[in-house]
Amino acid sequence: MAEAYPTPLAGQRITATLLRSMQPQVARKTADTQRAATTTTTADPHLTFDVAAGAVYIMDGIVKYDGPAAADLNLDWSAPTGSLGEWYGWGAGHSPVISWNNTPAMVTDSQQARGYPIRTETNDITSARSFGCLGTGGTPLTVALWGTLRVGSTAGTYSLDWAQLVSDATAVTLYTDSWIRLQRIA
Numbered sequence: 001m002a003e004a005y006p007t008p009l010a011g012q013r014i015t016a017t018l019l020r021s022m023q024p025q026v027a028r029k030t031a032d033t034q035r036a037a038t039t040t041t042t043a044d045p046h047l048t049f050d051v052a053a054g055a056v057y058i059m060d061g062i063v064k065y066d067g068p069a070a071a072d073l074n075l076d077w078s079a080p081t082g083s084l085g086e087w088y089g090w091g092a093g094h095s096p097v098i099s100w101n102n103t104p105a106m107v108t109d110s111q112q113a114r115g116y117p118i119r120t121e122t123n124d125i126t127s128a129r130s131f132g133c134l135g136t137g138g139t140p141l142t143v144a145l146w147g148t149l150r151v152g153s154t155a156g157t158y159s160l161d162w163a164q165l166v167s168d169a170t171a172v173t174l175y176t177d178s179w180i181r182l183q184r185i186a
Contacts, residue, residue, distance in 0.1 A: 082152020
């Protein structure tokens with residue numbers, strides 16, 4: 001059975017609050033954020049949401065980033081205690097840019113490449129997953145995000161947390177206009 005939230009009832013008064021609760025929440029980065037020399041994931045200043053106790057949400061989005069190939073990007077999530085669910089990130093795996101001759105270029109022959117050409121694993125809603133960087137000043141990469149968040153009995157904050165996978169003095173940057181959409185479905 002398909003889920004929707006809220007379920008309007010016959011004769012129910014339509015209010016601004018009711019209409020707003022039917023809309024997805026969208027968090028969009030309004031400025032670039034850089035993090036250097038740190039592997040401690042912390043909440044992105046733009047990509048956070050308030051979530052309700054007992055609610056179920058679906059999530060999608062795009063994160064645009066770049067950074068030094070030696071650092072890579074580590075994405076993680078914070079959710080209220082007792083939250084369950086899964087998230088999926090499709091993006092460059094860490095160390096996919098290293099061929100047998102260590103040339104910093106994408107390798108299209110998967111038999112010669114080390115690492116993951118693309119990461120497609122499922123993750124627990126609050127588990128970290130790392131993605132590769134090609135180096136700064138080149139072509140930024142993206143991670144496409146999807147997931148389901150089932151909030152436990154405690155309301156709170158749901159946030160995208162991130163840092164470098166390996167500490168490097170050159171910053172990893174999450175760019176303006178990266179976004180996440182959260183839609184309550186139950």
